Amino acid sequence: QSVLTQPPSVSGAPGQSITISCTGSSSNIGADYDVHWYQLLPGTAPKVLIYANINRPSGVPDRFSGSKSGTSASLAITGLQSEDEADYYCQSYDSSLSAWVFGGGTKLTVL
């Protein structure tokens, strides 16, 4: 059971937009700790899509955006492309556990 809750799967057609939610609690996201979003492809390192809630590293398309409110955060992807098909994870810090915490991951299928 992951500390951060994500939907197991989302899907969308090419060109459409999707949102992936990440729900935490008062000891992590709600305590104003940063949320980071990663794209995982099999056998590769997590690619940082969003760091510190809303920031995009250079090279990440502006089709990806992050937001945070209360005890939740979201990753939005607009203009879906086939290469966006991957697993996506959110991550934060939990003060009760004194640990990095991850969501369980969301599999994005581009129809």
Added chain:
Amino acid sequence: QVQLVQSGSELKKPGASVKVSCKASGYSFKTYALNWVRQAPGQGLEWMGWINTDTGKPTYAQDFTGRFVFSLDTSVSTAYLQISSLEAEDTALYFCATKGARGRIYWGQGTLVTVSS
């Protein structure tokens, strides 16, 4: 720029030990803590713990006590993860990661450890 470069894949027999390295560059090594994360086959990301790169003090997540040891060689800006008494269930990708300036997270490329007889 910040880079974390990990050692190559390892194939080990059950009961053996393995030592994975993570060499940092592009910043002052002692400035940021170094975390270790595991991804078992078909599973999600699992935080293993972290090491204070200034004091060398390790902190282990609950599931990673006993057989797992974090260490440093600050003279070469390198962190190590050693796993002893390897079991098949230790087969996984192991990543090092650090949170740098302005909250940016950096990851190593990962080291695949395969435990098989």
